[in-house]
Each structure stands twice: as structure tokens, then as C-alpha cells.
Amino acid sequence: MDTPTLILQAVVVTLSLLIPPLADGIERKVRAKIQFRVGPPTILQTFYDLRKLAVKELIVPKGAELTLTISSIALVTAVTATASTIWIVAQDVFTPANLALTVLLISGSHVLISLTSLTTSNPYAVVGSFRKILLQVVNEVGFFVGVLYSITALKNLTSDTSPQLITSYVISVALVVITTYVSSGRVPYDIHEAEPELASGVLIELSGPLLSIYSYTHILKKYLLSFITAYLILTPFTSLTNPAIKLAANVTFGLMIYLSYGFTAALLGRTRIDLSLKTLTTTTLIIISLLVILSWLSSY
Amino acid sequence: MVKQLLIKEGGETQTVKVLNRIKDLCGPHTSIEFIHDKTVKVSVKSECLRKVAEALQSEEDVYLRTMVASDEKLINDSIKLYYVFGLDREGVNVILEVKIPAALSKHYEIPSISDVVKACDWYELEAHDLMGVKFSGRFLKRLVLPDDWPEEIHPLKKDITTEEIKKLYQPQVREKALEVGAEEVALIPVGPYHPALHEPEYFELYIKEEKVVDARYVGFMVHRGIEKLGESMGYDQIPFLAERICGICGFVHSVSYTQAVEEALNIEVPEKTQYIRTIILELERIHSHLLWLGIAAHLLGYDTGFMYAWRIREKVMVLSELLTGSRKTYGINLVGGVRKDINKEKIEKTKQTLKEVWKDYKGFAEVLLNVPQVRRRLSGTGVLPGGEARAYSLVGPTARGSGLSRDVRKDYTYGAYHFVSFSIPTYSEGDNLARTLVRIDEVYESINIIEQLLDTIPSGSEIKVNSWEPQPMKLGLGNVEAPRGEVIHLVITGMYGPYRWRVRSPTYQNLQAVPTMLRGVDLADAPITIASIDPCFSCTDRAIKINIKTGKIERVPLIKLSVKGGS
Structure with a gap:
């Protein structure tokens, strides 16, 4: 890799760490507009919120001393996952090893966030966390199947434009859209918000710097998933070769997807949280079955 | 109006039917007084209260609207209970007045009607707490007052003033917190969370898998007097x-x-x-x-x-x-009018x-x-x-x-x-x-x-x-x-x-x-x-602790809970 590309990627990675709170600020403003509210004073509000939490006194829940360590590792993993994904997209190096690394980092980040929930001494938060973990397990399967299928389809689309392949691409991208939406924790899959309404949840247990780390990791994850979705949708319609322009287009489109998820969430209510798992499992299984059938058909 | 209802054309009205039934149950000399348009007061002896309650409860469109315990020792040397039943169809209130002689009030027991009229459960407990009325045939427990409230002080009685109550009772929250080392409190966060509403209340939900099999409500966290x-x-x-x-x-x-x-x-x-x-x-x-x-x-x-x-x-x-x-x-409200046109x-x-x-x-x-x-x-x-x-x-x-x-x-x-x-x-x-x-x-x-x-x-x-x-x-x-x-x-x-x-x-x-x-x-x-009932609770919350062996319920202040780390 040449030096200018390395510098460019360093800049993009740094920006990518700053864009998620900005995207969150814009989403909050847009949602406020939809709801005829003023909303936060500025689109930078999420930065202020995170900062304010970060400088507060560090209070670790009794019996949950591991929370800080795990949250910090989750944050580092999420940052690494973001940097790695940007590098893969910019360089267009979708080798099996790179994909495996990305899968590991993204999953690792999710698992660590879930572990944060399990380290608290609040039994209700733990119960809620298990529900979230189950949802995540189903969702991650759907997400990675969707990503692998769509990347494979993208590679093959350059030489093969058969209806089966195009359909396979469209369905797999749809699966990615669904799973990234679920993973973003928005309504009706906002279990971290829904659980405290019932008994208690992990967000109840965290405060100050811990909550700041948790929130930032969560926002980063939401943005990263939007970025991946943007790449998968954008690629067939563009033939950009300049890495800078390609990344800029991807970042912009990722931002749009991020906001469109926020817009969708504003129009929905929350399904019963025990049903959300069943609905997601059914949907994921149906789509995966379709993809398998299409693959089988295209092999003939 | 009630007098007119008594002679309504085309047959017996619900009010007449109810009053006659009460007379049948309690005797022909039962005192019936028409105190206002559509309000009848019937003096009932405690012995026949249950029978009357059963009769009223079996009537269609009749329900218990409220029950009031009133200390009238200074006026007529008694404590009185007023059970207000509403006759929806005719818009008439029938008030059953039950008298407890003041001299006997410490030991006198009124038969409970809470098994007949479910709505009366809390009213009886409240009358017991605030007025010291004893009800027979039911379990009496604290409803409104805190557990550490002095046994013989009933705040709605006329022989005690608000100032005296303040001297006699101080909540023991601070003392209890000190007992367990309240200085540690600042180290432990207690989230201001709530199980259901964004208002204080406490429900115990007994769950089997995802289903609620039973529920219990504990309220009256703050009695404002x-x-x-x-x-x-x-x-x-x-x-x-x-x-x-x-x-x-x-x-x-x-x-x-x-x-x-x-x-x-x-x-x-x-x-x-x-x-x-x-x-x-x-x-x-x-x-x-x-x-x-x-x-x-x-x-x-x-x-x-x-x-x-x-x-x-x-x-x-x-x-x-x-x-x-x-x-x-x-x-803007005044007795007899309003302030703003x-x-x-x-x-x-x-x-x-x-x-x-x-x-x-x-x-x-x-x-x-x-x-x-x-x-x-x-x-x-x-x-x-x-x-x-x-x-x-x-x-x-x-x-x-x-x-x-x-x-x-x-x-x-x-x-x-x-x-x-x-x-x-x-x-x-x-x-x-x-x-x-x-x-x-x-x-x-x-x-x-x-x-x-x-x-x-x-x-x-x-x-x-x-x-x-x-x-x-x-x-x-x-x-x-x-x-x-x-x-x-x-x-x-x-x-x-x-x-x-x-x-x-x-x-x-x-x-x-x-x-x-x-x-x-x-x-x-x-x-x-x-x-869904649009509940309106009072203004603070406490947790409760149940001793499984004895069944004793103790309300625990959050300050004390926090020291225990929620355990």
C-alpha cells in the first residue's frame, strides 16, 4: 500500500470514528422534525452527551467489576472492526481471510457488549441480556449469510447476469438490510430500551464513563453496519475506482441508510419483545432457505 | 325526588325495592332519612350489615361508591361508618350508616363485607388504619400507614391533631440507614428505574415463563394526610x-x-x-x-x-x-361559585x-x-x-x-x-x-x-x-x-x-x-x-422485603437497599 492511500485511510478511519455521533445527532434532529419537536439544540449534541458522561465520576455497580474491562475491550474491538472494514472496502480485498477477520471483529464487539449486560449483579438485567443474546445469535447468522451471499453475488455479477443471480443478490441484500436494522437496536428491536420497561436492563446499571463507552460502542456499531449495507447496495450501480471517491460515496450513502433506519423507527411501535425473536427467526429462516434454493437452481 | 320515586307510576322503583328489602332484613323500625334529593340515609345495625350488603350486591346496577369512617365522639358519642351505595338506574345514593358506640370502639367489631363486596376491601383496611375500626371475619393489615407507625395512633380521630401526630411519629428511614452504615451510600448507584410506569408504584408479578400467573399491588407509599x-x-x-x-x-x-x-x-x-x-x-x-x-x-x-x-x-x-x-x-373554585367568568x-x-x-x-x-x-x-x-x-x-x-x-x-x-x-x-x-x-x-x-x-x-x-x-x-x-x-x-x-x-x-x-x-x-x-386503568399514584416509592418463612412484609427505604447493593 502506498503512503497517500495509507494516509487517506487513516483520515477516513479517524473520520469514521467521529461520523457516528454526528449521524446520531442528525437522526435525533430528523426524528424531532417528524414528531414536530425542536429536538436537541445542535446536531453535535451526541458528542456533548458522550463527553458529559465520560467526565463524570466512575461508578461501577457492586459485583460488576468486570464491566469496565469488558466495555473497554468491546469499544476497542468495535473501532478495529470499523478500521478493518474501511480498509477492505477501500482496497476491495474481499479475501476469505479478510472476511473472516471482519466477521470475528464485528461478532466479537457484539458478544462483548452482551457480556457487559451479564456482568451486572442485577438479576433482571441478566434475564433481559439473555433475550438480547438470543436475538443477536439469530441476527448474526442472518447478517453473515446475507453479507457472504451478496459479496459472492457481487463478484459473480461482473461475468454473469442471470435472473437467479440477480434475485439472489437482491434477496441477500434485503437480508442484510433487515439484520442491520435489527442489530441497530431500533424499534421494535430495541431490547435494551424495552427491558427496563418490564423489570430492568443493562442500561439501568450503567452510568457516567461506563455508559459513555457503552453508548459510543453501540453508535459505532450502528454506523458500521450502515456502512457495510451501503457498500453492498452501492457497488453494482457505481464503477468508482478512486479509493477516496469510493469511500466518500460509501460514507455518504451509509449515513443516508443510518438516517433512513431512524426514520423507519419513528413510524413503528414495539412488538412484544418475546415475539420479536420469533418473528426474526422465522423471517431469517425463510430468506436463508430462499437463498439456498436459488443457489441450488443456479448450479444447474 | 326520592319521595316522588316512591310513588312512581307503573310499579315499584329500584329505590323502593331496595329500601323495602333493607326493612325486611333489618326490621320495620329501621330509620330511613331522605337527606337530599336522591340521597337516602339508612341507619343499619352492625348485625344486619352483611345481609344488607349481600342484598345490595345482588341487585343489578348497584355498586359501592365509597365508604367513610367518621369520628363523631364529640357530637353523638360514636364512631360512624357510612357505606355509600349507588343505584345507577335512578341516580340515587343509599347511605348505610353503622354506629359504633365510642366507649366500646376499642373492642367493638364490625362484620367485614369485603368478601361480599370486593370493592370494600381497601375501605375497611383504611378505616382500620386511620380510625381504629375493627372488622371481624377478615385479616387486617396495614394499608395506608407505614409499618413503624405507633399501634394506637389513628390519625383521623378527632382527639389527635396534626401537630401532635408530627411529634409522635417520625419516619425511621434515617435511623435504619445509619444502622447499616449509610455513609457508604454515595458509592453505590441506585437507578431511578421503574418496572412499568413513570410514576411510583409497586407491583409484584409472579411469572411462569413469559406469562403472568398472579400479581399483587403494594401501594400507599405516601399518605399525605x-x-x-x-x-x-x-x-x-x-x-x-x-x-x-x-x-x-x-x-x-x-x-x-x-x-x-x-x-x-x-x-x-x-x-x-x-x-x-x-x-x-x-x-x-x-x-x-x-x-x-x-x-x-x-x-x-x-x-x-x-x-x-x-x-x-x-x-x-x-x-x-x-x-x-x-x-x-x-x-377558580369557591363554595357557591367560581372566580373567573x-x-x-x-x-x-x-x-x-x-x-x-x-x-x-x-x-x-x-x-x-x-x-x-x-x-x-x-x-x-x-x-x-x-x-x-x-x-x-x-x-x-x-x-x-x-x-x-x-x-x-x-x-x-x-x-x-x-x-x-x-x-x-x-x-x-x-x-x-x-x-x-x-x-x-x-x-x-x-x-x-x-x-x-x-x-x-x-x-x-x-x-x-x-x-x-x-x-x-x-x-x-x-x-x-x-x-x-x-x-x-x-x-x-x-x-x-x-x-x-x-x-x-x-x-x-x-x-x-x-x-x-x-x-x-x-x-x-x-x-x-x-x-390501561390510567392509574394515578402518589409521589414516591419504596421497595419491600418479604420474609418467605414468616410471610412478614417490611418496606425497605431505597437508601438502605443501596447499601446492600441490590442483593
Whole structure:
């Protein structure tokens, strides 16, 4: 890799760490507009919120001393996952090893966030966390199947434009859209918000710097998933070769997807949280079955 | 009116039937006194109370509206219990008066009727706590007072003043916290979280997998002593206090109180006063229902609906300020009148605003009911059958959502409601959706009522009586159909202020049915089910600890809990 590309990627990675709170600020403003509210004073509000939490006194829940360590590792993993994904997209190096690394980092980040929930001494938060973990397990399967299928389809689309392949691409991208939406924790899959309404949840247990780390990791994850979705949708319609322009287009489109998820969430209510798992499992299984059938058909 | 009812053409009225039945049960010499239009007081001996309660409970359209314990030692050397039963069909109140000789009150036991009239459960416990009345045939436990309250102090008794109570009882929170080392408190965060509503309450939900198999409510976290406080205040000071009973629909309490005093003292208020009170009551219903709809939407994760409902509500709050001078706690009520008139300019402005509210609200309600998650989660959840609603003497939208068309605006009419035409939305499904639909429809009805009243409001300027004279020991009832159901105030008059003032809010009546609604619902639907009665709790929360071996319940202050780290 040449030096200018390395510098460019360093800049993009740094920006990518700053864009998620900005995207969150814009989403909050847009949602406020939809709801005829003023909303936060500025689109930078999420930065202020995170900062304010970060400088507060560090209070670790009794019996949950591991929370800080795990949250910090989750944050580092999420940052690494973001940097790695940007590098893969910019360089267009979708080798099996790179994909495996990305899968590991993204999953690792999710698992660590879930572990944060399990380290608290609040039994209700733990119960809620298990529900979230189950949802995540189903969702991650759907997400990675969707990503692998769509990347494979993208590679093959350059030489093969058969209806089966195009359909396979469209369905797999749809699966990615669904799973990234679920993973973003928005309504009706906002279990971290829904659980405290019932008994208690992990967000109840965290405060100050811990909550700041948790929130930032969560926002980063939401943005990263939007970025991946943007790449998968954008690629067939563009033939950009300049890495800078390609990344800029991807970042912009990722931002749009991020906001469109926020817009969708504003129009929905929350399904019963025990049903959300069943609905997601059914949907994921149906789509995966379709993809398998299409693959089988295209092999003939 | 009651006397006329006795000789109604075409057969026996319900009132006559009920009174004759009481005479049959308690003897021909039972004292029956017509104290007001549509209010009959029947003196009943404690021995036949249960029989009378059974007879009344078996009657259709009869329910327990309130029960009051009154210390009348200084007046007639007794403690009295007044059980107010409502005869819905004829709008008549039958008050059963049970006398306990003061000299025997420490050991005298009144037979409990809580097994016959489910709604009486809390009333008996409260009378036991606050007045020291003993009931036989039931388990008596603390309901209103804290566990560490001195055994022999009953705060509503006349031989103890508020100042003496303050000296005799200080909450032991600090001492208990010190015992366990409160200095460690700052190190441990206790989240201000809540299981269901954004208001203090405590429910124990017993869960099997995702289903609620049983539920228990522990309430009365704070007893504010408002009734006791009211007994040391003047007649016209109390409306201000009464409005502070509820932070959302306080006006219903001041109107109910003033109506009770006006009935007791036979004060005829000007017609325009009735119009003004009714208009404000309906405005209050609109903003309260909008508030609830917003909260319900929020509980169902539909925050856009929450924001819309409250945006529309804001217009109603501004309108309330225009008409009364305040967004809340209006302070316009007096015994015998109101302080603020409504002029032509305000009438026009009100009409204009209501048109806007109607339009916005219609759009909002249609969208809300068409959000798939909202509709699905309200439908078929938190079911309360009509029979249970009747057994618990439920009131308001909670009763009307279970098919009981009970509404005191029509059944025991007051204010200017008899000048307007309106319907009572009733749904028979008994689920959360039915209760929601009742409230949604009621907002339209309220706008309709206000518009009719504004069109016909008297043009004169007389909005209060010139003077009135208090007379001691007169009994009056005041009722208002509040947004959550009927509010009923009973006043026994004194010379300066009320001798006894009893407030019964709708949540007191409805809350007892919530465990029934919760049984069998999915845990995820418990919050909306609890919220579906639109409960109105007091202002703080504590946790409780149950000793499984002894069954003893101890309320634990959060400060103490925090030191234990939630364990």
C-alpha cells in the first residue's frame, strides 16, 4: 500500500470514528422534525452527551467489576472492526481471510457488549441480556449469510447476469438490510430500551464513563453496519475506482441508510419483545432457505 | 325526588325495592332519612350489615361508591361508618350508616363485607388504619400507614391533631440507614428505574415463563394526610388543597368538594357557574386523555405517537390558561361559585382552538390505531370481564371498556350536563384496546359537550352566590366523572370548615382489579395493562422485603437497599 492511500485511510478511519455521533445527532434532529419537536439544540449534541458522561465520576455497580474491562475491550474491538472494514472496502480485498477477520471483529464487539449486560449483579438485567443474546445469535447468522451471499453475488455479477443471480443478490441484500436494522437496536428491536420497561436492563446499571463507552460502542456499531449495507447496495450501480471517491460515496450513502433506519423507527411501535425473536427467526429462516434454493437452481 | 320515586307510576322503583328489602332484613323500625334529593340515609345495625350488603350486591346496577369512617365522639358519642351505595338506574345514593358506640370502639367489631363486596376491601383496611375500626371475619393489615407507625395512633380521630401526630411519629428511614452504615451510600448507584410506569408504584408479578400467573399491588407509599389537613382549614381554602390531590385532573376534586358542601348546606349555585365548571372539567378530560394516549403510545414503543398526543395536548393546556389563568391547578373554585367568568372573546377563541384540536386529534387517533404493533398489542390483552368489573365496583373508562355504561355525568348528573346531549362510549371486549377506544371516543364527546355549552352559556355575570351560612353536621355528597372515573367526596360540615372530609379517587376503586387483568397476560404486556386503568399514584416509592418463612412484609427505604447493593 502506498503512503497517500495509507494516509487517506487513516483520515477516513479517524473520520469514521467521529461520523457516528454526528449521524446520531442528525437522526435525533430528523426524528424531532417528524414528531414536530425542536429536538436537541445542535446536531453535535451526541458528542456533548458522550463527553458529559465520560467526565463524570466512575461508578461501577457492586459485583460488576468486570464491566469496565469488558466495555473497554468491546469499544476497542468495535473501532478495529470499523478500521478493518474501511480498509477492505477501500482496497476491495474481499479475501476469505479478510472476511473472516471482519466477521470475528464485528461478532466479537457484539458478544462483548452482551457480556457487559451479564456482568451486572442485577438479576433482571441478566434475564433481559439473555433475550438480547438470543436475538443477536439469530441476527448474526442472518447478517453473515446475507453479507457472504451478496459479496459472492457481487463478484459473480461482473461475468454473469442471470435472473437467479440477480434475485439472489437482491434477496441477500434485503437480508442484510433487515439484520442491520435489527442489530441497530431500533424499534421494535430495541431490547435494551424495552427491558427496563418490564423489570430492568443493562442500561439501568450503567452510568457516567461506563455508559459513555457503552453508548459510543453501540453508535459505532450502528454506523458500521450502515456502512457495510451501503457498500453492498452501492457497488453494482457505481464503477468508482478512486479509493477516496469510493469511500466518500460509501460514507455518504451509509449515513443516508443510518438516517433512513431512524426514520423507519419513528413510524413503528414495539412488538412484544418475546415475539420479536420469533418473528426474526422465522423471517431469517425463510430468506436463508430462499437463498439456498436459488443457489441450488443456479448450479444447474 | 326520592319521595316522588316512591310513588312512581307503573310499579315499584329500584329505590323502593331496595329500601323495602333493607326493612325486611333489618326490621320495620329501621330509620330511613331522605337527606337530599336522591340521597337516602339508612341507619343499619352492625348485625344486619352483611345481609344488607349481600342484598345490595345482588341487585343489578348497584355498586359501592365509597365508604367513610367518621369520628363523631364529640357530637353523638360514636364512631360512624357510612357505606355509600349507588343505584345507577335512578341516580340515587343509599347511605348505610353503622354506629359504633365510642366507649366500646376499642373492642367493638364490625362484620367485614369485603368478601361480599370486593370493592370494600381497601375501605375497611383504611378505616382500620386511620380510625381504629375493627372488622371481624377478615385479616387486617396495614394499608395506608407505614409499618413503624405507633399501634394506637389513628390519625383521623378527632382527639389527635396534626401537630401532635408530627411529634409522635417520625419516619425511621434515617435511623435504619445509619444502622447499616449509610455513609457508604454515595458509592453505590441506585437507578431511578421503574418496572412499568413513570410514576411510583409497586407491583409484584409472579411469572411462569413469559406469562403472568398472579400479581399483587403494594401501594400507599405516601399518605399525605390531606383529609386530616382539610379538617383544620376553612371551607374556601380547601378547593386549593383539593386541586393538589391529583397532578393531572385536580379540578375534578375541587368541583367534587364544592358540590359536596353545596349539597350539605343547600347552596344553589348560579347556572353560569355550572356551565363554567363543566367546561373546565371537560377540558381537563381532553388533556388528561391526551396525556394517557401519549403515555400508552410510549409504553408500546411508538414514541412518535407520544409526541403527537402531547403536542395536541399543549393547545388544550394553553386554552385552560386562557379560561382560568393557569395551565393546571386553576384555583377558580369557591363554595357557591367560581372566580373567573368566560366572556365572548374567550368563547370565540375556545371554539377556534377546539376546531384545531378536533382536526389534529382525528388524524392522530386514526394513525395511532393503524400502527400495527400498537393495535396488535392492545387487542386481546389485559382482559377484564364485565362480571369482574361489576364485582369490583369499577368506574370510568375501565368499567366502560368492560361493557358497564357507568358514568356519573348521566347517572348522578351534576353541573351543566343536563343541558347538553352526549353519548357514553362503551365497549364490551374488556381488553386494553377497549379501554383505549373508550378514551379516544370520549375526547370527541368532550369537545362536543364544550361546544354545546359555549353556544348556550348564560350571558349574565352572576358566577357566585353572595353569601351562605355554615351549619354543623350536615352530610353532603359530591361526585364528578373524572377522566379516570368517578371522584366522590363526602363532607360532614362543621362551623369553620368540614368536620369530616372523605375523598375517594377513581384509581382507589380501579386498582384492585389490576391483578385480575394481569393474570394470564404476557410479561411484555404487563406495563400497558397496568397503565390501561390510567392509574394515578402518589409521589414516591419504596421497595419491600418479604420474609418467605414468616410471610412478614417490611418496606425497605431505597437508601438502605443501596447499601446492600441490590442483593
